[in-house]
Amino acid sequence: MKLFPTFSNFIKKVSFIHVILVTILLLSCSAFAQKTISLVPLFNQKALKLDLYYLMDNKIDSIQFRTIKFYMSNITLLQDSAEVHTLEKQHVLVDLANNKSQIIDIDIENEISYNKIQFDLGIDPITSESGVFGGDLDPTNGMYWTWQSGYINFKIEGNSTTCPTQNHEFQFHIGGYQEPYNTSRIITLPLQQKENIVIQLELSTLFSQINFSETSSIMSPNQKAMKMADKLTTIFRTTL
Amino acid sequence: MKTKLIVIGILSLCSVGFYTIKSDFFKYPKYFPVPEYDFTKNPISKNKIILGNALFYDPILSKDNTISCASCHSPYNAFAHTDHKVSHGIQDQIGTRNAPALFNLAWQKSFMWDGAIKHLDMQALAPISDATEMGENIQHVVHKLKQSNIYPKLFQAAYGDRNITGERILKALSQFQLSLISANSKYDKVIQGKEKFTNQENTGYSIFKNKCNSCHAEPMFTNYGFANNGIAVDTIFNDYGRWMVTKQSKDSLAFKIPTLRNLRFSPPYMHDGRFKKLNQVLNHYTSEKNQSKTLAAELKKPLQLTANEKVDLIAFLRTLNDEDFIFDPKNKFPRNILLTTKTKN
Numbered sequence: 001m002k003l004f005p006t007f008s009n010f011i012k013k014v015s016f017i018h019v020i021l022v023t024i025l026l027l028s029c030s031a032f033a034q035k036t037i038s039l040v041p042l043f044n045q046k047a048l049k050l051d052l053y054y055l056m057d058n059k060i061d062s063i064q065f066r067t068i069k070f071y072m073s074n075i076t077l078l079q080d081s082a083e084v085h086t087l088e089k090q091h092v093l094v095d096l097a098n099n100k101s102q103i104i105d106i107d108i109e110n111e112i113s114y115n116k117i118q119f120d121l122g123i124d125p126i127t128s129e130s131g132v133f134g135g136d137l138d139p140t141n142g143m144y145w146t147w148q149s150g151y152i153n154f155k156i157e158g159n160s161t162t163c164p165t166q167n168h169e170f171q172f173h174i175g176g177y178q179e180p181y182n183t184s185r186i187i188t189l190p191l192q193q194k195e196n197i198v199i200q201l202e203l204s205t206l207f208s209q210i211n212f213s214e215t216s217s218i219m220s221p222n223q224k225a226m227k228m229a230d231k232l233t234t235i236f237r238t239t240l
Numbered sequence: 241m242k243t244k245l246i247v248i249g250i251l252s253l254c255s256v257g258f259y260t261i262k263s264d265f266f267k268y269p270k271y272f273p274v275p276e277y278d279f280t281k282n283p284i285s286k287n288k289i290i291l292g293n294a295l296f297y298d299p300i301l302s303k304d305n306t307i308s309c310a311s312c313h314s315p316y317n318a319f320a321h322t323d324h325k326v327s328h329g330i331q332d333q334i335g336t337r338n339a340p341a342l343f344n345l346a347w348q349k350s351f352m353w354d355g356a357i358k359h360l361d362m363q364a365l366a367p368i369s370d371a372t373e374m375g376e377n378i379q380h381v382v383h384k385l386k387q388s389n390i391y392p393k394l395f396q397a398a399y400g401d402r403n404i405t406g407e408r409i410l411k412a413l414s415q416f417q418l419s420l421i422s423a424n425s426k427y428d429k430v431i432q433g434k435e436k437f438t439n440q441e442n443t444g445y446s447i448f449k450n451k452c453n454s455c456h457a458e459p460m461f462t463n464y465g466f467a468n469n470g471i472a473v474d475t476i477f478n479d480y481g482r483w484m485v486t487k488q489s490k491d492s493l494a495f496k497i498p499t500l501r502n503l504r505f506s507p508p509y510m511h512d513g514r515f516k517k518l519n520q521v522l523n524h525y526t527s528e529k530n531q532s533k534t535l536a537a538e539l540k541k542p543l544q545l546t547a548n549e550k551v552d553l554i555a556f557l558r559t560l561n562d563e564d565f566i567f568d569p570k571n572k573f574p575r576n577i578l579l580t581t582k583t584k585n
Contacts, residue, residue, distance in 0.1 A: 148356035
């Protein structure tokens with residue numbers, strides 16, 4: 001007799017917890033949709049992979065990429081100019097050597113509408129000066145300068161037969177957060193509110209603007225880095 | 241919010257007598273300013289300091305496991321180095337700048353002679369990566385530490401698990417360096433009313449306040465600024481100081497204004513270690529400077545100091561030496577950790 005009421009209490013408790021859990025699940029299912037932002041690197045509309053050779057615009061010379069890494073910060077969905085959703089994770093390191101990093105999970109409330117995506121290409125001054133962080137910002141990612149403060153916002157390394165340097169190598173470490181050489185750039189792209197978000201990086205757009213005999217190496221914040229940062233904004237696109 | 245209030249309450253209870261006490265390992269005199277370092281992101285703990293102490297003295301941070309931080313920052317030199325004018329690194333390479341003394345770093349706003357690094361946590365990356373210093377990279381340091389017999393345990397004690405990351409290494413190094421507080425010189429004892437200056441020291445103190453205090457401001461004995469003090473550029477190093485970071489002409493030949501604490505232990509002086517003796521430094525300030533547009537306004541004309549005044553000034557500067565700090569056993573090479581257990585490689 002003693003056991004019975006306890007047992008029924010237990011059953012009651014279990015079912016109560018169940019009801020709550022199921023409600024939460026249902027609510028969450030109805031309120032959020034799990035979507036992804038995919039970053040798709042291209043060279044002349046072909047899928048770009050590290051260490052493969054791609055023909056350049058003149059159809060004679062070739063280019064090969066060893067490293068492509070960059071930071072996207074404050075990823076935000078906009079409806080016209082109103083911010084409707086901001087990704088919780090403030091800084092995302094995209095590394096072409098790591099497939100996982102090219103797909104960013106984003107939970108979007110179902111009822112919101114959006115028609116643009118905006119992000120900072122790079123790291124802001126406050127984060128740059130606030131000491132060491134882990135995860136995507138950990139200095140072991142090779143994206144923090146060692147000789148002065150500041151993250152490398154965008155790193156591209158590789159070689160090209162048009163590059164008049166030893167081993168035909170080029171390296172662009174675009175960073176710097178202090179005026180007048182703040183190399184972070186805001187990028188805004190139009191979106192259609194579909195299942196998932198796809199952002200293409202058309203690298204040929206960048207390299208058609210670069211003359212390797214003038215510029216094959218940028219390793220510090222300066223005027224050249226500022227110009228390169230402007231050019232980098234032109235590689236991002238969405239298809240509508 | 242509640243915990244915050246409790247923490248603040250405990251902190252204010254701890255602030256008794258002459259010292260502000262953040263933990264057993266971080267207390268400083270009340271007349272020191274509020275530290276620049278944000279401890280909320282890296283709260284001081286004994287085990288993190290122990291880990292940082294081991295890393296600081298371990299040559300595993302260098303490419304060929306020969307050079308540690310302490311190679312150029314020796315405790316007996318107030319964590320500077322007296323044998324070399326400029327730093328020396330792996331394979332007997334010579335750097336370009338004098339290794340600075342390390343203490344009271346929680347108050348420092350920027351690091352390196354040119355202020356290139358804005359946060360203590362990130363400073364260690366510079367010597368670790370510099371080809372003429374440790375020639376290593378932080379990724380490989382993580383790899384080596386993971387292979388070692390001692391570090392996973394030290395990381396476990398410090399961070400609660402054995403995971404070793406760049407962030408954790410750098411935060412631990414910061415913790416050890418933050419714990420290096422020099423605040424027990426005769427000057428400090430005089431300020432606290434525990435001792436008295438001699439007449440000569442008092443005269444020197446007056447001269448100091450008249451002629452030196454604008455840049456080497458009490459009680460830290462630096463205003464944490466940068467200045468061109470009129471030493472001619474070394475034609476081998478061609479070091480233009482802060483200009484190399486900011487690329488602004490006003491910063492040409494400007495270098496960090498160093499603290500004057502513990503000068504007895506930390507010669508040579510200046511960014512390239514060109515002066516061995518304090519006399520030479522004072523003689524520099526009382527002579528004609530290398531004239532340039534960026535020469536500090538205070539130094540356009542030679543400082544007027546008689547030979548006697550120089551002696552008195554040096555007597556005062558000697559009161560800034562802190563032997564308790566130099567010989568503090570807690571800052572020393574951690575024999576019990578680094579000598580008793582050998583690493584695998």
